[in-house]
Amino acid sequence: MSNGELLQIEPLELQFPFELKKQISCSMRLFNKTDNFVAFKVKTTNPKKYCVRPNTGVVAPHSTCDVIVTMQAQKEAPPDMQCRDKFLLQSVVVSPGSSAKDITAEMFSKDSGNQVDECKLRVTYVPPQQPPSPVREGSEEGSSPRASVSDNGTVNQTFELNTMSKGLFEQHESSLETKSLISRLTEEKRSAIQQNNKLQQELEALRRKSSGGVPITYVVVVCLIGILLGYLLKRT
DSSP states (O other), rough: OOOOSSHHHHHHEEEEEEBBTTEEEEEEEEEEEEEEEEEEEEESSOOTTTTEEESSSETTTEEEEEEEEOOOOSSSSSGOOOOOOOOEEEEEEEOOOOOOOGGGGGGOGGTOOOOEEEEEEEEEEEEEOOOOOOOOOOOOTTTTOOOOOOOSOOOOOOOHHHHHHHHHHHHHHHHHHHHHHHHHHHOOOHHHHHHHHHHHHHHHHHHHHHGGGGOOOHHHHHHHHHHHHHHHHHHH
């Protein structure tokens, strides 16, 4: 704050978050630390560039007044972002009960013998405030990872690709197991057919030799074995 005799001003430096083609405002607070009514007037070295509301007023004893300074939209940035504009706040004691409509230009004229308190304020440009970056959702401990959003707004599909790869791998494993089972059953079926053909040939040979005294019991046993193999073959 300024330690002026009449008004304390906060801040003493007007800071504008500079952006091209955009109106920018900042504020300052005036505090009347006296027991008198104090009138004030705000001047600037570049009046076309700034709008001050209110630019004049009266502050009651031990009261405050907020002043808004608006910089008009600028088409180009100054070199090195340095601003040479200045503001001057003048204050003077006025009669009790005075209001803004009672203020005249002669009140702030030192040539009239008035005791005018003056305070100069600088203007600086600061970088504009950046919006908070979005918090990316990551995988939490004990939970499965979720898809996140990248800086250019596209969806991170790493999780989906991993899931698809896992599914394809499981399908491939299942396919290999199925092929292995089919191959094994085919081999067993082929072996059973060969065994059945062999038994039929032996049975035919036994029939041919049955007239030579081959026991009928042996022939019956061979027939039963052939029937059993045929039954097993059909089940496979």
